[in-house]
Amino acid sequence: MEIDMVVEDAIGAADHYAELFGAMILSKTDMEKNLNEAILIIAGTEIRLLNENKDYDLFSPNSDMSSAMWISLTVEDIESLYEKALEMGGRSxxxxxxxxxxxxxxAVFEDKFGHVWVLNQVLV
Structure with missing residues (x-):
């Protein structure tokens, strides 16, 4: 399974998610801004980031609407990742x-690209 996410800047988002989540970047294009895309892996899931492109009806989330989809991620240290997410422009x-x-x-946060993430940590 692959998740496709539309963002304003696919290349910048790939770098952001690599720093925040430790994502492995598989590829990044170098085309006109509205045609760029990046592929990365977070927690074993392939994510394709597509640049917003109104000609193809690809729109990134905006802060005036609620998200119909959340991405849920299980982590080992929720406190440090949640704090890092907010420091990197996320909104609680x-x-x-x-x-x-x-x-x-x-915990739930919206990243600086408008996508909503649910962080989970299993307690032992």
Missing amino acids: IQPITEYKEINVKN
Whole structure:
């Protein structure tokens, strides 16, 4: 399975996600801005980042709408990743919350490209 995400700047987003999540960048194009794309892997999932291109009805999220899709990622250290996400321009939607009854902590943030991420950490 591959996830395709539209962003304003695919090359910049690939570099951002590599720094934030430790994503492995497989490829980046060097074309006109509205035609660029990048492919990366986060947590074993291939993600294709496509530049916003109105001619092809590819629109990146904007802050005036809520997201119909969230990307859920299980991590080992939710505190440091959540803090890093906010330092790198993310916006908190839900702070880190612990659910002892199901042994999980989670948090939700919107990254600087408008995509919503749910971070989960399983408690041992």
